[in-house]
Amino acid sequence: MYSAVADNSSESESFSELGARALVADQAKPCQCELLSVKKAARIKKYCVTRELQKRAEKICSTEIEYVFSDHFVQADAGEQILQPLHKLCLELNPGIDEESEGVAIHYAPLYSVPLLEKEQEVILFKGMNYLKYRAAVLRDTIDLKSPCVGVLDRIEQKLKDAHRLRDYIIQANLRLVVSIAKSLTDRANSFEEIVSDGQMPLIRAVEIFDIDRGNRFSTYGTWAIRNFLFRSTKKGRKYRKTFVSGVESAAMGLSDFRSTPRSHESYHRSIQKVLKQVLHTLDEREQLILKRRFGLYQSDTPEKFREIADDLGISTERVRQLTIRSLQRMRDVIEEQNLEIPEIPEII
CATH class of the missing domain: 1.10.10.10 (Winged helix-like DNA-binding domain superfamily/Winged helix DNA-binding domain)
Known part of the structure; x- marks a missing residue:
């Protein structure tokens, strides 16, 4: 039930390497060698290779890339200023069972597998997530559907994958918000497990649209989003909402x-x-x-x-x-x- 978001322990190693990978990729120049290799392969098996590549490019171009823009993204040293701290932080963070999970039922332990984020950590992760999406969107605009560069497609997909990984980490670190609110709304019609599961949807959306540049903690905004959603969807919540x-x-x-x-x-x-x-x-x-x-x-x-x-x-x-x-x-x-x-x-x- 919680595996989609809460249980990412198997990806801990890749997460520690995420920052370095993002930094190197952001500094890389547009590639040509991959395109040449594709053209060479196309001469051998023209239809299959080129059509597959075009489908891949078309899929990327049709995918909506939603991010929260920041003026920092267009600065000359944006990559260094945003991704260097991210690189350092990803090395420090280590998904595992947090102390708060002591005494919690074993099937809820994944909800506490990531420790709470400090304010500075939160800023770095949100900026990194949105910057990677922004850079992916910028690269997407350079795609030539008639002759797509496989290297560019790889970079776009990797940036989106890393941004998604950062998003999941932030979600995981804030699942306690859902748990704390769900405890007060449990009744005969709505079990704790069901409410926790439902509460993850507004949490995910809140992470995706939260603007860290406003200077506020995500917990404030996330609590609003989760409570408003659950208060509308549960009978006990609607009763509390009146008061x-x-x-x-x-x-x-x-x-x-x-x-x-x-x-x-x-x-x-x-x-x-x-x-x-x-x-x-x-x-x-x-x-x-x-x-x-x-x-x-x-x-x-x-x-x-x-x-x-x-x-x-x-x-x-x-x-x-x-x-x-x-x-x-x-x-x-x-x-x-x-x-x-x-x-x-x-x-x-």
Whole structure:
């Protein structure tokens, strides 16, 4: 069930060589020897060789190469600046069972076969993946379908293969996001295994379209993508969606549960406040007041209960709750549009 993405241990050696291979290939000049050998072979077996090569070229030209463009890709030293760090990192990374897998059922161990990525590692892998796709797309534009160069086709296919390998590594390192979210959505109709399997689809897509140049961690964007997908596809998720409509709300609602600890009070609390302050201006005065009081942004810096806010405003507790949810729903689009980073709180997810 997880083999397509999660179990790549057999490719660990090729992964360690990926960076060096990508760097050498990027520095190579357009080849001519392969084309000559093909022409020589074509004279011996003209139809089979040339037709096979043309089919291969046509397939490459018809394949969509999707990547997230970066201004760094067109710089004169792009290959060196992007692929040198990738080369070094690929030598350091070694897919294997991570410490977090201790105590996990053996059939879930592949989900933890790659350790969590540090921010710098994440940047290198995402840039490397998209740069390889970009270079493959550039080379594809040079293909002559009437007389395709086998060397160019080889380079394109290898770049796409290496980019796919990097993508799988990033996915593997973030499968914990799917697991943590799936735990809260398991019910009679949806088993844990089914939800984890379904959650891999939005994770894969999120990796493919994430823009690392914006400066945010992938875990924030990936959590959004996975939760939104699973919340729509599971009954329990749709129920949670009515209450916890966004990552901000999930985190903010948790302040009352964790604010007594030094970590949540000093770190998480400040982080949540910072995110809310950035988008509060999109609401009217009453909605701003409710959220400020509910999440500790008003005077005392202590989150207030719905009942306390309702008594002061002269409305029902249920009405305050509804206004809170509605306000957070309106803020969610702004947060997603600005791609703000929401602090991770594993206990809430």
